Amino acid sequence: MVEGDDDLLRFLDRDAAGVAFSERVANATDTAMSVDQKVSTPPHAISLMITNRQRADLRTLGFSEHAIRRMTPVEAHGHLGLNKPER
Structure with missing residues (x-):
């Protein structure tokens, strides 16, 4: 036992x-x-590059290929409305 x-x-x-x-x-x-x-996530993201999809969207907005090549990522993202803070 x-x-x-x-x-x-x-x-x-x-x-x-x-x-x-x-x-x-x-x-x-x-x-x-x-x-x-x-x-917490940082309030602003850093724009490092313009993707092919973003290039296509910029062409849709009326930007020429030459203008897109000369744009900085910050400028391109600004035109696309990607720099706006999320609420």
Whole structure:
């Protein structure tokens, strides 16, 4: 009977360890989510390039290929309305 009690205690310890592990994982996930929620995005993005899609949109707006090639990404994004802050 003593051997059966040892098995029961090992089983209960293993079960308790599993519950404790699950709680730690849940707490870590909650903490990670709250940290991600606190991180804010910068108010303005930096325009680094003009994509092919944006070039097509600029041509639709009436800009020539020569004018698009001479535009800076900031200017192009301004014409496309991409520099407006999100509300």
